[in-house]
Amino acid sequence: MQQIYDDIRGDFRYDNELNGCLNCGICTATCPAAHFYDYSPREIVQLLWTENVEQIYDAMQEKIWACAQCMTCAARCPFKNSPGGLVAIMREVAIKHEMQSAKDVLRPFGRVMLKLITTGNQLSPDMIQPDHFPDWGPNIQKVEGDLTVLRKAIPVKTLQTVETAWEVSLKTSVEMYTIWEMTGVLKSLELMDENLFDVIDDFIDEKREEYDEWLEEQEDDD
Template identity: 90%
Template sequence: MATYAEMQEIFEDIKSDLRYDHELNGCLNCGICTATCPSAHFYDYSPREIVQLLWTENVEQIYDAMQEKIWACAQCMTCAARCPFKNSPGGLVSIMREVAIKHGMQSAKDVLRPFGRVMLKLITTGNQLSPDMIQPDHFPDWGPNIQKVKGNLKTLRKAIPVRTLQTTDTAWETSLKTSVEMYTIWEMTGVLKQLETMDENLYDVIQDFIEEKREEYEESLEEQEQGNG
């Protein structure tokens, strides 16, 4: 449990986000956002409540909402499109989630843990999914619908006019140069720092991988230079 001072600090971080004043403009308490929110139908969650907590600056209840409620939002932004006050409860939730990550809150760690494998795949290959992975063994939760793409994948992809999407072997292959550029973007935007806060082991594995890839890239540049010289 955080101290009151820590809760205040968390709220100050939310409030100082550049998007905050744009996403929160007051509240009529009309409930339109909650009435149209898909998550509110299935979970103990209400975008109106989130807006009210932030508007009244109740730091303890804001902290409490960050333990579970904010993770129920589907980020569909229906609320932002409907609010007569031009609030964006979904946008505010987005800020709160980022602050939860920044502060290494346990709720963020619990929610993000299952995505560790996705993150590893994304960073090490540049893709979350390769076309060849769309097979029944990988997606048992898709049920019989997966049969519609199974087997016909190569034929189906040949029908796609973009050249790089015509084969399942080379489609989505990320070049070394692009990978190294992505690592730099993730570093400079703080994504890797966030990952370190959330999962130190995964961060170490990914850092080792990035270092290897960078060395590989440097070597390929040197070879290229020698070839030109």
């Protein structure tokens, strides 16, 4: 528990995000998450400011996952605190310590992560199927039809895709893998879901090999 607090406190952003707290509640009054959940940014800031290690740990079980990361609080706080920024640090530390709350919250995003890493897109036109959107009512009929033809009508060539929202080149994909690797995204994924990480890791290796082969071919052509 103490190590978790020390990791939060030791984050390089911490001193910038927390400068004191008047306990005025402006952050909570403007926080959209506080309107819908048992969550208060004022409470989170107070726990950190008073170094209440036990209750910080309790808040990391559930409350911190309610924040929408909209940063309205940061724009309003008279002390220039960023409760949302502090929550981001707490979440990253929860992942680092493989807390069950982090695994439970992030599990449903596994499919999105897989789609994003393997295609460079989170969503794609072919995901919009009438059966999946009953709440759209009759409006869903507007997207029915031959998707390939509809997408071909878009003037921008990189958007004439069906299985991805837009075309992502192999070079861009490989660059994204490097960014995710160097910023710790892939490491976090490994801590949260080892099976998903293995699938994605194999995929990345294949794509990197494909890219190296493409580069060699270019050199041969020159």
